[in-house]
Each structure stands twice: as C-alpha cells, then as structure tokens.
Amino acid sequence: MDVKRLASFCQKVGIAYKTAEEYGGLAGFYDWGVRGAQIKKNVKDVWWSYFVERNELIGGMDGSIITHPKVWEASGHVGEFHDPIVKCTKCGNVYRADHLVEDVKGVNAEGLSLEELAKILKDVKCPSCGGELGDVSYFNLMFSTKVGPYEGTVSYLRPETAQLIFVDFPEHYIHMRKRLPFGIAQMGKAYRNEISPRGFLFRLREFEQMEIEFFFDPENDESPFYREIKHTKVRAKPWKGEEDVYMLDDIIDDYKGREWMIYWIYHSLKFFELVGVDMDRVRIRQQSPEERAHYSMDTWDVEFYFDDMGWKEIEGIAHRSDYDLSRHRTFSKSDKYVVRMGGRSFVPWVVEPSWGVERTILAILYSSYREDEERVWLDLKPWIAPVQVAVFPLLSRDNLPEEARRIYYTLRALFRTEYDEGGSIGKRYRRYDEIGTPYAVTVDYQTLEDKTVTVRERNTMKQERVGIDELLPYLGERMRWT
Ligand code: GAP
DSSP, X not given: OXXXXXXXXXXXXXXXXXXXXXXXXXXXXXXXXXXHHHHHHHHHHHHHIIIIITXXXXXXXXXXXXXXXXXXXXXXXXXXXXXXXXXXXXXXXXXXXXXXXXXXXXXXXXXXXXXXXXXXXXXXXXXXXXXXXXXXXXXXXXOEEEOSSSTTOEEEEOSOSHHHHHHTHHHHHHHTTTOSSEEEEEEEEXXXXXXXXXXXXXXXXXXXXXXXXXXXBTTBOOOTTHHHHTTOEEEEEOTTSOOEEEEHHHHSOSSTTHHHXXXXXXXXXXXXXXXXXXXXXXXXXXXXXXXSOTTOSEEEEEEEEETTTEEEEEEEEEEEETHHHHHHHHHHTOGGGOEEETTEEEOOEEEEEXXXXXXXXXXXXXXXXXXXXXXXXXXXXXXXXXXXXXXEESSSSTTHHHHHHHHHHHHTTTSOEEEOOSSOHHHHHHHHHHTTOXXXXXXXXXXXXXXXXEEEETTTOOEEEEEGGGHHHHHHHHHOOO
8 A cells, every 4th residue: 555545544534634734734744633643642552551551660751852952962963963965056955865866876875974975976966957966965853942032042852752861860760769670761752854754654853752761781681581582583684684584582683781672672563563563564674884873783673564665664772882871971970870789880771662653653554454345444453543432323313312322421431432323324334444443332223122232343344232231341351452
C-alpha cells in the first residue's frame, strides 16, 4: 500500500491531517483529529504501562521543552546536530544534499562528508529549475527561540527528550535509591527543523518521542534477563553482514552493556508486536560507523517496510556509553554526574531505546489497514482502537434506543464506548469498522424478550448472542493486553 493513500484515509476518518489546512498547511506539522488523538493517547498509555508501570527498574519524568541553552552545547547538538544542504543559485530551492544524491544517483549517501557530497553533486542541476547548485554546507536542525523580554537570550526547543533525562541525572540517581542499573523514561514533544519533511507522519518538524535512558555500571554490566532472551531469533541486518534471521546473542558486539542492548532490542520488538505492528515487515538494522550520531558507539534501528518508501527507521536503540553524562559533568563542572559505588567512582553508561510516536502509529495504521469489495476497516488491537465498543439499537423506536442507552451507560464506565442510532445498521457497522472498533453491540427485539444482545466482531463480522449480564466479563476478557 501507498502511504499517500493511507494519509487521505486518515484525513477522511479523522485520524490526522495537515495543520491549518484552510491556510494551506505548514510543511512538517500535522494535527491529530477526533479519532487520532485517542489512538495516540492509547499508544502512549500502553508504552508507559509496559515500560514504566510494569518494570521495576524504570521511573518516569516529564521535562521542559525549552531548556537551558548550555544543555544543548554540552550534548553536542549545537555543534553536531546538522544535515548537509545545497541551495540552487537560480531559484533558491534548498535540498538535503544526501537525499538529493540518493534521488539522483541512486546511491546511499548517509554519513558522507561535505566534500564527498559536493564531488558527487558537481554535475547535478537543480531538479526544480535546472539551475546551478551552490556549495554544500551544514544546516543545524534545532529551532531556537528567545526566552523573556531580553535581547539575545536564546534557547532551543528540545530536538530529543533524552537530554532532559541526562541533565537531571543527579536527581534521578537519588530518587531511584542510588542503585544501578535503572532507567528513566520520558515521552513528549520534540522539534527538528527538518529540511524536507515527507512521508505523511514519517518526517515531521514537530513530533513526539518515547525514550528511555538506561544507566548501568560498565564494570558490572550483567543483566539477569540475558540467559532467558539471548537465543531470541530476529530478522536482522548487521552493518557488515547480510540480512538474515539471527540469534540476538550472535549479532550484538562484544562491548560493556551488550546484555542490556539485547534486553532493549528484545523488549522493543515485544512492544511493537503488542501494539499491532506487522512483525513480518520489521527488522533490526545496525548503523554503520559513518551513519551513527555523534554520541553513539553502536546503534541498531528497528525498521518497518513500507511498500512505497522501503525500509524506514521507526525506533533507534543506541549505546551512548558515558558520552552525555560526562559532557554534562564537564560543562556544568558538577561532580554529581559521578557515582560512588563499591569503592569506585565512575560515570554510568547508557543504552537508549528511542521510539517516535508518529512513526509507531504510522506503522500500526499501515499494518492494520484492510479493504475488500464491501468495506474498509482497521484491524487495530482493542487497546489501541479509539472506540472499543459501539452500541446500536437496531431501530430508533419501540424502546430499543432506551435499552441500548442503558447498556451504553454501563459499558462506558469500563470501555471506550459510543452510542449510535444514525443511519442503517449496515452503515453503522461500516462507520465503526473504519476506525477499528473491535466490537459492536446491537439491541434488537429479542433483547426486550430475553435480555440478550448481539455482539459483532469486526474482522470476521460474526455475531454472537450474549446475555446483557455477561457483557462486562465477555468484553473485558477480550480487551486486556496481559
Ligand atoms: N534520543 C535519540 C534520538 O533522538 P533519533 O534516531 O534521532 O534518536 C529517535 O530519533 C526516534 O525519533 C526515531 O527512531 C524516530 O522514530 C523519531 N524521529 C526522529 N526524527 C523524527 C522526525 N523528524 N519526524 C518524526 N519522527 C522522528
């Protein structure tokens, strides 16, 4: 399927659409609609529940979006967080230089230096007007802003949520009881002034991340879960090897923290499966040294295969060693980034799984979109569906609406439930299939006689008669994800 088609479907059913369309939209910015806002909340809730509430090693935080500018100097983002650009000397169009090389020459240009890109682009003309291209230079992706009414007080909108976790490490260490390992999770907005936002929800200028920084002692880096999961088989592409099915234990390099790297890859894949990503379209791919971010000593991306866009990163799992904490120690001149444990003083090391919320949802929607001659529907997991139960009276008369409303009031206390009596019953089924509603409860004339209703399952369209008294346990059992 084509992502463009999914985008127009999402607009039609109220999931997501370009912001401020009446003014022509703003590239890289999307709004979430009546259905999409709920889907987004559900994905984030499952993530928080899976990784924070049900994991005793992880605590949560919620940091500020505009942060002390020194944070971004220390993190390396002021100096290093850039992409190469090239500008047309005639029409002024600006292109991301590595993407232009990929589009025009069909070669992977990720990680090439400015000189290498300039050399390849020497004989390339502007794709838009045919004009000469100028020099290749770097463009920093951070959005800057002024803080307060004072001249020159500049800060940045965070380009990742991670850095707030690092800079606040001295606080976390105390509140996580001064023990290692532990992780801190955060989800929220991040901003990047992307040169060419594209792919619907894929490359945005404003998006959300769900990130965990997992701190460990490099001299004591064993994971108690390692033996249980090390033989897990995954579809993987190591940077030096071919894509194949490998055991996790065989492909992760031998460095301090490898057992935690395995742990986070394992749970990342479990999470994608839990929220309904088609695992036949998922692989992990190791970045080459040239591709890696400035802070990373090893990175594995979780990638999803889109028919039209190919393999694309939906999550990055990076080994950040002590890079960030050591930089904050140096820049802040604070020794609180050093821990004292077992007679040693050291800066903890970090493994970081980092999910994009929008990319996760894009993969979920792409995986769950179904159509046949009769209908279009989303095969969403019940915990992700914006509406879990739809309640219909068969007809809008003869006491059927009153009975249906009574059932609706009971169910809505436990499930995301909607009541609908507009249009034919067939139309109502289609309307709720389209947004992935897994169950529809219909009140008919038999209900008035024997206190049973029909429950229709979205995928099979099969109907079952269930007693009103049994509805809560019947549905409850089908809505739980553990
Ligand atoms: N803290 C590490 C970090 O930010 P990243 O690989 O730059 O690493 C992590 O980003 C994840 O955030 C990506 O895997 C992707 O899902 C999401 N992401 C990054 N840039 C994005 C963008 N411009 N639009 C949407 N999602 C983005």
